[in-house]
Amino acid sequence: MKHLDLSKKLSNTFASLSEDFYSRVAPTPLQQPAKLVHFNPAVAALLDLPADITSDPAFVEIFTGNTALAGGAPIAMLYAGHQFGHLVPQLGDGRAIMLGETTNSRNEKWEIQLKGSGLTPYSRDGDGRAVLRSTIREYLCSEAMHGLGIPTTRALCITGTDDEVYREQIETAAVLTRVAPSHVRFGSFEVFFYRDQVEHIRTLADFVIEHHYPELADEPKPHVALLSAVVERTATLMAQWQSVGFAHGVMNTDNMSILGLTLDYGPFGFMETYEPGLICNHSDPRGRYAFDQQPQISLWNLTCLAQALSPLMDIEDAKACLAPYQTLYTEHYYQLMIQKMGFEKASDSALALTGEFLSMMQAGHADYTRLFRSLSEVQRNDETLNTVLHDSVVSQGKVDANKFEHWYNTYRDTLQKEALPDAERRIAMNAINPKFILRNHLAQTAIEKAERDKDYSEVDHLMTVLQAPFDEHPEHSHYAEIPPDWASGLSVSCSS
Ligand code: AMP
Ligand code: MG
Numbered sequence: 001m002k003h004l005d006l007s008k009k010l011s012n013t014f015a016s017l018s019e020d021f022y023s024r025v026a027p028t029p030l031q032q033p034a035k036l037v038h039f040n041p042a043v044a045a046l047l048d049l050p051a052d053i054t055s056d057p058a059f060v061e062i063f064t065g066n067t068a069l070a071g072g073a074p075i076a077m078l079y080a081g082h083q084f085g086h087l088v089p090q091l092g093d094g095r096a097i098m099l100g101e102t103t104n105s106r107n108e109k110w111e112i113q114l115k116g117s118g119l120t121p122y123s124r125d126g127d128g129r130a131v132l133r134s135t136i137r138e139y140l141c142s143e144a145m146h147g148l149g150i151p152t153t154r155a156l157c158i159t160g161t162d163d164e165v166y167r168e169q170i171e172t173a174a175v176l177t178r179v180a181p182s183h184v185r186f187g188s189f190e191v192f193f194y195r196d197q198v199e200h201i202r203t204l205a206d207f208v209i210e211h212h213y214p215e216l217a218d219e220p221k222p223h224v225a226l227l228s229a230v231v232e233r234t235a236t237l238m239a240q241w242q243s244v245g246f247a248h249g250v251m252n253t254d255n256m257s258i259l260g261l262t263l264d265y266g267p268f269g270f271m272e273t274y275e276p277g278l279i280c281n282h283s284d285p286r287g288r289y290a291f292d293q294q295p296q297i298s299l300w301n302l303t304c305l306a307q308a309l310s311p312l313m314d315i316e317d318a319k320a321c322l323a324p325y326q327t328l329y330t331e332h333y334y335q336l337m338i339q340k341m342g343f344e345k346a347s348d349s350a351l352a353l354t355g356e357f358l359s360m361m362q363a364g365h366a367d368y369t370r371l372f373r374s375l376s377e378v379q380r381n382d383e384t385l386n387t388v389l390h391d392s393v394v395s396q397g398k399v400d401a402n403k404f405e406h407w408y409n410t411y412r413d414t415l416q417k418e419a420l421p422d423a424e425r426r427i428a429m430n431a432i433n434p435k436f437i438l439r440n441h442l443a444q445t446a447i448e449k450a451e452r453d454k455d456y457s458e459v460d461h462l463m464t465v466l467q468a469p470f471d472e473h474p475e476h477s478h479y480a481e482i483p484p485d486w487a488s489g490l491s492v493s494c495s496s
Pocket of ligand 1: 264
């Protein structure tokens with residue numbers, strides 16, 4: 001490439017492990033000419049790539065998988081996983097290929113992966129491809145999560161071609177370039193546990209500690225410390241998901257990151273009307289991965305990880321790592337919700353008010369994100385009811401107006417005692433209650449324009465608001481509106 005020869009910076013440390021951990025496989029070129037669908041300069045900067053790198057024709061070819069990345073060591077990673085509670089002893093990157101791994105000027109490591117780049121030894125019945133629809137969803141959502149301050153894989157770009165890909169209908173092929181410090185999953189350890197390959201479990205754990213948790217290397221029991229750290233990061237991640245209303249949709253252990261990142265975006269959804277039992281995955285009718293199940297499912301998944309690491313530690317140590325999960329999760333979640341409410345500390349009265357607010361929101365079928373955003377407008381000395389709040393909670397007739405009024409007055413009293421002055425509180429609340437989330441219908445509109453007209457302007461506008469979701473963006477305020485009626489008919493399946 002003209003601007004930068006990535007090859008000088010490629011370290012390929014994961015590929016330096018033995019081939020028991022992955023398969024060497026190159027991307028399969030697509031037949032039709034590839035075009036850039038969208039490029040994310042913020043992620044280019046993470047890789048020390050200049051923002052005008054896309055003017056180099058090699059860029060699209062490399063990130064579609066048509067041309068090899070010089071100095072790269074392309075591999076598909078091996079893993080296993082519990083899918084919907086059932087062990088699948090061998091999975092692996094069925095349509096993702098890691099091109100290489102680069103270290104930037106801040107000494108951060110980034111693995112560069114193509115998703116949708118062709119068959120690998122782990123493709124099973126799949127075609128190794130991804131469709132434009134699902135890559136746009138992942139691209140937008142990973143940036144939305146990052147904008148919300150939630151750990152996640154990121155995305156550098158999407159390229160697309162007219163090659164046909166068969167899903168429920170014919171769609172077109174696209175390739176997403178995803179980056180993360182590591183794509184190691186809980187399932188990466190499980191595969192060796194079920195094969196009884198204890199030395200491989202140890203090698204992988206040592207690798208993860210050396211490269212991603214170096215502060216644990218000097219602990220008396222580094223593997224125990226690793227499990228503890230993953231428990232803590234996962235508990236924190238769950239608190240963050242629950243606080244913004246994000247439902248992942250497929251929390252299989254192969255989709256759980258060892259770094260506590262949000263990983264593998266499929267049939268995810270953001271809560272719009274507040275409904276804790278939200279199931280966003282059409283293929284999960286029993287709601288194993290419903291929104292309100294996520295914290296518990298994470299503990300279940302962490303238990304699978306603890307089992308996979310158990311040959312490296314005493315069972316009592318493994319149990320002791322898992323024990324604090326519930327408390328860690330709850331404390332972190334309460335802390336975030338208290339901040340969303342505008343309070344300074346998690347007092348009993350603040351927590352009670354939060355619980356009542358959520359139940360009224362549920363009964364009134366109100367929009368989670370919009371209602372929290374409007375809460376910052378409440379003024380503690382203003383006895384007239386905040387109309388936005390009042391209308392959205394009471395209007396459906398499901399919440400008694402007197403009940404709301406009582407709550408409102410208690411809320412104002414508590415703000416008086418337990419919050420910053422109005423103006424400062426408003427700023428603090430607007431920095432934790434986003435104006436913009438990736439609503440399903442917004443993604444859908446962007447996808448339809450892209451599919452129909454190769455018009456990516458909607459992707460572009462959404463990126464602007466989602467990368468800075470706490471800003472007002474008055475010119476894009478329509479993206480913060482209540483979804484139109486047709487949005488309720490949208491359903492998202494695992495097919496991607
Ligand atoms: P997911 O639940 O989407 O994370 O996928 C589960 C497994 O199926 C992973 O190992 C994926 O690599 C694999 N997979 C999903 N879609 C495809 C596809 N189109 N071709 C090959 N493998 C796939
Ligand atoms: Mg997956």
